[in-house]
Amino acid sequence: xxxxxxxGKVDMVNxxxxxxxxxxxxxxxxxxxxxxxIKAIKEGKVEKGDVLTIAKLAGILAAKYTPYIIPLCHQxxxxxxxxxxxxGENYIxxxxxxxxxxxxxxxxxxxxxLSVTLLTIWDMVKKYEKDEKGQYPYTKIExxxxxxxxxxxxxxxxx
Numbered sequence: 001x002x003x004x005x006x007x008g009k010v011d012m013v014n015x016x017x018x019x020x021x022x023x024x025x026x027x028x029x030x031x032x033x034x035x036x037x038i039k040a041i042k043e044g045k046v047e048k049g050d051v052l053t054i055a056k057l058a059g060i061l062a063a064k065y066t067p068y069i070i071p072l073c074h075q076x077x078x079x080x081x082x083x084x085x086x087x088g089e090n091y092i093x094x095x096x097x098x099x100x101x102x103x104x105x106x107x108x109x110x111x112x113x114l115s116v117t118l119l120t121i122w123d124m125v126k127k128y129e130k131d132e133k134g135q136y137p138y139t140k141i142e143x144x145x146x147x148x149x150x151x152x153x154x155x156x157x158x159x
Contacts, residue, residue: 012072015103021151023076023100027110029144030093031118037128038087051124055094056083059117063098066112076102078109083117094118095147107146114144 041051048054063081067073078100086093094117098110118141122129129139 018103023102023106024150025107025110026147027096027114028147030091032140037125048124055117055120058120059083059113062116063109063113066109073108076100
């Protein structure tokens, strides 16, 4: 049984007095899949369609919708979301880079994008990953993390 923790206090961080700077975050993670599933992805034989294209689109949308998913995230006008894939024999590694000119960082957008990209891959190939009992004994998502974050002063073109 869970005990009551906390006092019910909720506050969004006030960033009104912070200046806008170039923000960048890179997140990385991987999904472990059966080698046969990786082969089907590479050969374009997955019934639901082009796994990596659909996962990339889902990841871009997730970055844009982060403040609707994570309650206290600020709405940030993103300037770029880049998602890339590295396929190994039994895994797909996903790299997400998110950028904005903002008063607050974009780590949560990068992590949300990464997570949804990985989950979309799982959803696209789950038919091929299940065992005879409908379980996923081999499939797993691992090593989800922010690899780096960056910010630098921003000067307008007219400055």
